[in-house]
Amino acid sequence: MQSGNSVKESLDVLVKKWPVDQKLYDMQVGLRTDAVDTQVRVEGVVFHVPMLSQDSLYVLWKCLWPDCHNCCERQGRLPLTKDDIALLARKMGYQSRAEFVRDEARVSSWEQDGGNGVITTLSMLSLKRKKDECDEEDGTPLRCRFLDDRGYCGIHPDKPGVCWLYPFASWLESENGRPVVHATFQFTGDCPGFYLSESLDPVMPVLQEYAKKIYDYNMAVQRTTRENYGFISFVNK
Ligand code: SF4
Ligand code: SF4
Incomplete structure (x- = not known):
């Protein structure tokens, strides 16, 4: 999770290149207290879309x-699922997953505040964003080594x-004893793609497109932690 200050630092870098609506800037740095949660269920995923209630505008x-590739230029961490490790080891020409992990990955740990009184701590193998990435750089923005000069990812589609x-x-919550996938926007201050709208309609195709990816990713993280490729713990605040 990023602090308000680091989000502001990122936004101040972003506004030099991209227009950012002042209302969205204020919301991301915590100056708007009127953001309310709107839940939209799409294909088994509960999306939490913020709405600025004083303006009756959704944040979409x-x-x-390809005009923007800021998330790859300011990448904070690339946690790997077990499936990612298998795909990338093959893509990068390694004979074994162990060799891939030794040369290309490191362990990173971070906390997620689900806003429900529970702090989740995750530890996972992460793909090094630069060859000599060190522990102190975990969570800090770095240009990813796989990004080329045209904004393409060198390991797509196996990224x-x-x-x-x-x-x-995204995260999992228990609902009547069954896991339910939830998702929301993370406001790191690095993405110029947010905009305001009176209606949810424009974002519905996006939610449709992402629901399956998000659901599958959460299942992959579950398998990863279950098979001890990573660890997850929950602490009440
Ligand atoms: S792996 Fe590819 S998509 Fe992911 S941050 Fe790096 S360049 Fe971007
Ligand atoms: S608009 Fe956002 S998600 Fe899309 S490339 Fe730019 S930073 Fe990444």
Whole structure:
């Protein structure tokens, strides 16, 4: 999770290149207290879409690639699922997953605040964003080594699952004893694709497109932690 200050720092870099609506800037740095949660269920995923209640405007998103590739230029961490490890080891020409992990990955840990009084701590193998990435750089923005000068990803379509999801963040909650996938936008201050709208209609095709990716990614993370490729723990605040 990023602090308000680091989001502001990122936004102040972003506004030099992209227009950012002042209302959206204020919301992301915590100056708007009127953002309310709207839940939209799409294909088994509960999306939490913020709405600025004083203006009756939803905060929606669309990706501006290929004009923008800011998320790859300021990548904070690339956690790997077990499936990612298998795909990438093959893609990068390794004979074994162990060799791939030794040369290309490192362990990273971070906390997620689900806003429900529970802090989730995750530890997972992460793909190094640069060859000599060190522990101190975990969570800090770095230009990913796989991004080329035209904004293309050198390991697409085998890039880590997490790259397919940005700027969504997702998590699992128990509902009547069954796991339900939830998703929301993560406001890191690095994405110029957010906009305001009176209606949810424009974002519905996006939610349709991302629901399956988000659902599958959460199942892959579950398998990853179940098979001890990563660890997850929950702490009440
Ligand atoms: S997700 Fe956001 S930051 Fe990344 S390419 Fe799309 S618009 Fe740019
Ligand atoms: S792996 Fe590819 S998509 Fe992911 S951050 Fe790097 S360049 Fe971007």
